[in-house]
Amino acid sequence: MTAITSRFVGRPVSAALGERPEAHDKWALVDDLTVAASDFGLSHRAIAVLRIMLTFVPDRDLPARAGKSIVFASNATLSTRLGGMPESTLRRHLAALVQSGVIARFDSPNRKRYVKRLGDGIACAFGFDLGPLALMAGDLRRQAAKHTRRLEEHAVLRARILSARQSLTEMLLAQDIDPEGIHAHSPLLGRARLFLRRKDNNEDLRTLLADLETALETPEMIVSDSEIERHQHSKKNNNSESDLLPSTPVDLDVTVQSFAEYRKMFPNGPRDWQELSQHAAQLVPMMGIDGPVYEEAKRFMGAHIAPISILCLLERFDTIQNPGGYLRHLTKQSRNGKFDIKKLIRMTNEGVR
Missing domain, CATH: 1.20.1270 (Substrate Binding Domain Of Dnak; Chain:A; Domain 2)
Incomplete structure (x- = not known):
């Protein structure tokens, strides 16, 4: 009898009896999946769970048919073979495997995993079916090659x-x-x-x-930093720094010391807020942030705070998928009066430790 639940469709293993289906080496399949794990949205820990599940399949060749390779081991048994993985973590990885289509879940009427034997053989079983893994053999090979x-x-x-x-x-x-x-x-x-x-x-x-x-x-002569410094000095004579940049709630020297990535790119650091603003303007295109997005940030955050925000994004550049979108989010917070630069600095420093 087929059991239908609100989450999964159950089917006993006996329903898949018939002619011998095509089969694939289970370890070759999981090796291909390991290579292409990111394409299927799977972590390597989830694949480690799959490897352990494959140890419950006695044959090396995995039949490419649903219902022919049901693993009915309990979470406790799987957890033990995984070296004591917490069951909450195990459930999360099992759900990821099901969602990716690598395995299917066949629930019994009471949503338990178990087997019914007939003599020396298995009459029916409820649990996780590994057949979809073999059915995906061709796709796995192509994705692994790509x-x-x-x-x-x-x-x-x-x-x-x-x-x-x-x-x-x-x-x-x-x-x-x-x-x-x-x-x-x-x-x-x-x-x-x-x-x-x-x-x-x-x-x-x-x-x-x-x-x-x-x-x-195009190896034309390049403007050196000494020429830039002379230009900056001339500009300072015509414009006082207090007129160009407003006050800020953070100390420049103390703040800059907390940004290791910035100091790698500018070992000498900024001499003043104006130079920090110039450094930030150089970083913006490097990080893939559009100029108008940064200009809007300066408008709402202020000419001091916006450069510091860029330093925060640089420090976490490896973990931020869309720096421009993140800066727009911070600008929106500032526009709504909910932006706290000290909190952002603290979160950035805590996040990179």
């Missing part, structure tokens, strides 16, 4: 970018320009530093490589 190709392309792009960056650095040194200083190619080198830390960002790396190659093809 993912492997992406990784290979990423490695090639990364190697070419490292070489191009080194060539650009040597070109700057030949012009007596400090590559770590402020010059026309500072944003490009900063973007390279950020993107090389990320994974699975081939499109970003292709664009970066093209920009680096363009910079190398």
